[in-house]
Amino acid sequence: MKTFDRIVYGSLELFNKYGVNNMTTNHLAANIGISPGNLYYHFRNKEDIIRSIFVLYEEHLNAGFQPYQAGKLDVDMFIGYFDTMFETVWKFRFMYSNLTAILNRDPELSIRYRHTQREALDRSSKILYQLKADGVLAIDADRVTPLADTMRMIAGFWIGYKQTHSCNEIVTKAFLYEGLLRVLMLFRAHSTPEYCAIFTRLEQHYQLLINHYAKPVST
Numbered sequence: 001m002k003t004f005d006r007i008v009y010g011s012l013e014l015f016n017k018y019g020v021n022n023m024t025t026n027h028l029a030a031n032i033g034i035s036p037g038n039l040y041y042h043f044r045n046k047e048d049i050i051r052s053i054f055v056l057y058e059e060h061l062n063a064g065f066q067p068y069q070a071g072k073l074d075v076d077m078f079i080g081y082f083d084t085m086f087e088t089v090w091k092f093r094f095m096y097s098n099l100t101a102i103l104n105r106d107p108e109l110s111i112r113y114r115h116t117q118r119e120a121l122d123r124s125s126k127i128l129y130q131l132k133a134d135g136v137l138a139i140d141a142d143r144v145t146p147l148a149d150t151m152r153m154i155a156g157f158w159i160g161y162k163q164t165h166s167c168n169e170i171v172t173k174a175f176l177y178e179g180l181l182r183v184l185m186l187f188r189a190h191s192t193p194e195y196c197a198i199f200t201r202l203e204q205h206y207q208l209l210i211n212h213y214a215k216p217v218s219t
Helices: 003-018 025-032 036-042 046-064 075-091 093-097 099-105 107-133 141-164 173-190 193-214
Strands: none
Touching (some): 003 036, 025 036, 046 107, 075 093, 075 193, 099 107, 107 141
16 A cells, blocks of 8 residues: 555544544654654645545545435345445544534635535435435425435534533444434434335344444453
8 A cells, every 4th residue: 555545544543543633643653654754745734634534535425325226225225325324424433523623724625525515415315306206205395405414414413412412422333323323213204104114124223233332342
């Protein structure tokens, strides 16, 4: 792996583990196994590194939320969408934990973030319109985009919400799956009777994952 990529992927792992504020560029270089000078050859500062991580984030979003194929309305199709939502938040959880501070420090990234989110909202809305047309959702057309935006809001700010309501809320997979269940609640509330059973199965599927990841680690 090239040094540039080692820095990007290594920093993503370290930011997720320790947080942005707890990692200086010297910390990053030491943990990645390169000299500070080598890091500065590729990146001017942490904000520069975060912008490169953001490129990975954009690619992840673009690849994951695409319209489904006709005739693919089954549990696996929905799991694919919800897993993509979960994996996005999990893989880039440091961003969701520190989003406001990160964007306030970097106006350029803030502009890119808003643009990326507008595109993601447009794709999500198109998927919901497709689900409405296929008889999955019973919702007025003018409420489709607000529903998509509300789901995005829950996913994007779930970490911050939980952390501000707890003294020591560590971000775990169980923690994030709880937020995913809240998004599922919105789907279930707008589902047609024909598809209620699918959303019940989805809730059971993710509740099992919560139970699995919430188990204490054996010593």
